[in-house]
Amino acid sequence: HQGTQASKGSGSITWQYVAMDTGKQLGGEPVSAAAVILSGNGSTLDYAPEYCAAHQWKPVAPWTETAEQGAIASRVIVKGSVSDLGTYAFSDMRNLSTVILEEGVLSIGDYAFSNNPNLTAIYLPDSVASISNSAFDAINRDAVIRCSQDSYAYAYAKEQGLKVQPAVCTHGQTSWKETRKATCTATGQKIQTCPDCGAILKTETIPALGHSWS
Numbered sequence: 001h002q003g004t005q006a007s008k009g010s011g012s013i014t015w016q017y018v019a020m021d022t023g024k025q026l027g028g029e030p031v032s033a034a035a036v037i038l039s040g041n042g043s044t045l046d047y048a049p050e051y052c053a054a055h056q057w058k059p060v061a062p063w064t065e066t067a068e069q070g071a072i073a074s075r076v077i078v079k080g081s082v083s084d085l086g087t088y089a090f091s092d093m094r095n096l097s098t099v100i101l102e103e104g105v106l107s108i109g110d111y112a113f114s115n116n117p118n119l120t121a122i123y124l125p126d127s128v129a130s131i132s133n134s135a136f137d138a139i140n141r142d143a144v145i146r147c148s149q150d151s152y153a154y155a156y157a158k159e160q161g162l163k164v165q166p167a168v169c170t171h172g173q174t175s176w177k178e179t180r181k182a183t184c185t186a187t188g189q190k191i192q193t194c195p196d197c198g199a200i201l202k203t204e205t206i207p208a209l210g211h212s213w214s
Contacts, residue, residue, distance in 0.1 A: 003062055007042030013082060014040045015063040017073065018179045018191070035075035036063050036090075037200070043084035046109065049092050061089055074118075077200060080104020080127070085112045094118065100199060103127050108135045119143055123167055123199075124153035131156045174201060182206040 002016040016037045038044075048058035074095050078085065080102040087110040090096065098121040099113060107130035113119060114137040122136070124147040131153065136143070146167030147153040157164035171194040182188030188206030193199065 004040070005045070005062055007040060007082075008045060008084070008086075009042055011042030012040050013038060013042065013044050016179070017063075019177070034073045034095075035077055036073045037077045037079070038063070038082050039079040041081050041083075044082065044086045044089050046086035047088040049088055049115075058087070061091075064090065064093055074098065075100070078102060078105055080125070083107070085109055087111055088114070091115050097121065099123065101125055101128065102199070106130065108132060110134050111137060114138050116140075122146065124151070126151045126153075128153050133160065136160070136162065171199065171201060178206070180206075182209050184209050184211050 002014065004012050004014045007013045016039075018035050018037060044061075046058055047061040049060070072095050073093060075098045076090050076093070076096060078099075078101045081104060083105065084107045085105070089109065089112045090099070091111050091114045093116055095118060096113075096116045097118050099119065100123045101108075103125040104127050105125060106127055108128065110132045112132065112135045113122070114134060116139050119136075119139040120143050122143060122145045124131075124145060126148050128147075129152050142163070144163045144165055145153060145157040146165050147157070149166050154164055154166075174192050174194055176190050176192050178188065178190045180189040185208055187208050190204050190206055191200050192202040192204075194201060
């Protein structure tokens, strides 16, 4: 499932639900995790949770709004072309455990990741220069922000009393996952991911299959 929404100013934001290989196995079978991937250009809108009457004039984030995929997603990946995350952009995702913001994201708004009790791993890039004091309200008390020691995010975590660790991933093991099957006339898509940090390293197009006449 995927969709597109206008961003603040010009541009648009695209979201996509994918199943990602975690690199783990259960009973000899690979374990997958549902993820929401945000891409596009510009800033997301400011959103509000469904239960918040005080903010009813704002929309609910479409990648979480009554969508089963949004409800069960355990990972959020924001591509670097998305510059700013608005209010409540990823709040109240009960299964969310890992957040990965790629280099290029600049700011995180009020309550953007609030009320996520299972959120334990947060990867923030050096490009982030502004984070609301409420951005990570009511998350798991054992949550760890992983970022460069000389970054704004590191200083923010220390100031907020959040656990923080330097983040360096060598992407030693990677795997490919087909996210869209090719058909006779339409191309497909596959992504290369790192099971250690969840980063999407490459996205490749699968050629259309063409017609087979018999």
